[in-house]
Amino acid sequence: MKKLLSILLMSVLICSCSDQQQSTAIVKSDDELTLNVKKLLKVYIENDFSLWEELLSDDCEVLFNNISLDKKSVIAGVSQDHILFKSIEVTDDYAHTNYFKNGQIWTNHWFSLTFIGNFTGETTNTRAHTDLKWENEKIVRFQVYYDPTFQIKEATAMSDMSK
DSSP: OHHHHHHHHHHHHHHHHHHHHHTOEEEESSSHHHHHHHHHHHHHHTTOOHHHHHHEEEEEEEEETTEEEOHHHHHHHHHHHHHHEEEEEEEEEEEEEEEETTSOEEEEEEEEEEEEESSSOOEEEEEEEEEEEEETTEEEEEEEEOOOHHHHHHHHHHHHHTO
């Protein structure tokens, strides 16, 4: 019985160690992919989406707070921010890219945004996080997480003004 428990314990340890090895990664913050993700945010602020068109694959899966969108819809949505807001500023911008041993490449990006509404005049600060999966130097999955309540409020104010 003791022998059986020892073998079982060794098997569990070996399996858990091999799983950890598969999920290990080299993390870089000054590589081309990380810098491109930071540029995506910079050109968003500048209302220029040509880099978005270039880097997002045509069939990129976009998840905005777990709502599925396509490339065309997400670019149209983020460009709408320049109608809703007279000012958009970025602070606390940090990104790094994980090069996993299994071949997957993901960039994680954290930042804060400050918006001043064109229709409410309100200033809003929000924290955001994105995860971007890369294949063949293209973004194939783009996950975006933040609270869009302020955008909905600003769009409602814009709609109310046109009535």
